[in-house]
Amino acid sequence: MTFTNRIYGFIQGFGTPLLQDSVCLVAGTSLTAAAAVTSTPAITPALESGYMRVKIYGIGGSGLTLIRLACFAQDKLSSPVNVVCIYDFNPTTALPLVASSPTLGTNVTQFDASFPFQIDIAATIFSVQTTFATGTTASMDFEVAAVTGLA
Numbered sequence: 001m002t003f004t005n006r007i008y009g010f011i012q013g014f015g016t017p018l019l020q021d022s023v024c025l026v027a028g029t030s031l032t033a034a035a036a037v038t039s040t041p042a043i044t045p046a047l048e049s050g051y052m053r054v055k056i057y058g059i060g061g062s063g064l065t066l067i068r069l070a071c072f073a074q075d076k077l078s079s080p081v082n083v084v085c086i087y088d089f090n091p092t093t094a095l096p097l098v099a100s101s102p103t104l105g106t107n108v109t110q111f112d113a114s115f116p117f118q119i120d121i122a123a124t125i126f127s128v129q130t131t132f133a134t135g136t137t138a139s140m141d142f143e144v145a146a147v148t149g150l151a
Helices: none
Strands: 025-032 036-039 047-057 064-074 083-089 095-097 111-123 125-135 137-146
Touching (some): 025 036, 025 125
Antiparallel strands (some): 025 137, 036 125, 064 083, 064 125
């Protein structure tokens, strides 16, 4: 199931956070066992702080084994490019994602993480890199929401 509760629902502050779903929300990305990088289009204005949320769901077949999920921010497409790692989920033991009948403490039916970030570059592109050891298919959504520090 895609996002039900969006990240901007808990951001506090003046006004409304940057809300541009056409660039800040990447929904329904198909994942397979192969490593993949999924990115937003260029976001304007650039962001220096905010929140990011990543959700993997809709696990198919025999499931997937998540080895690593890393999130990056970069300032531009042309060289020289600055890239910052803003989140890195790299467990000692890979996390099994199953289609149904999860066992608490052993495997899950969804992976859902949200986290704040504050960086020293004016980021216009955000990316999620997924790496799986084994498995079939899943879907992924991710979103970025600015709070303060619009560049």
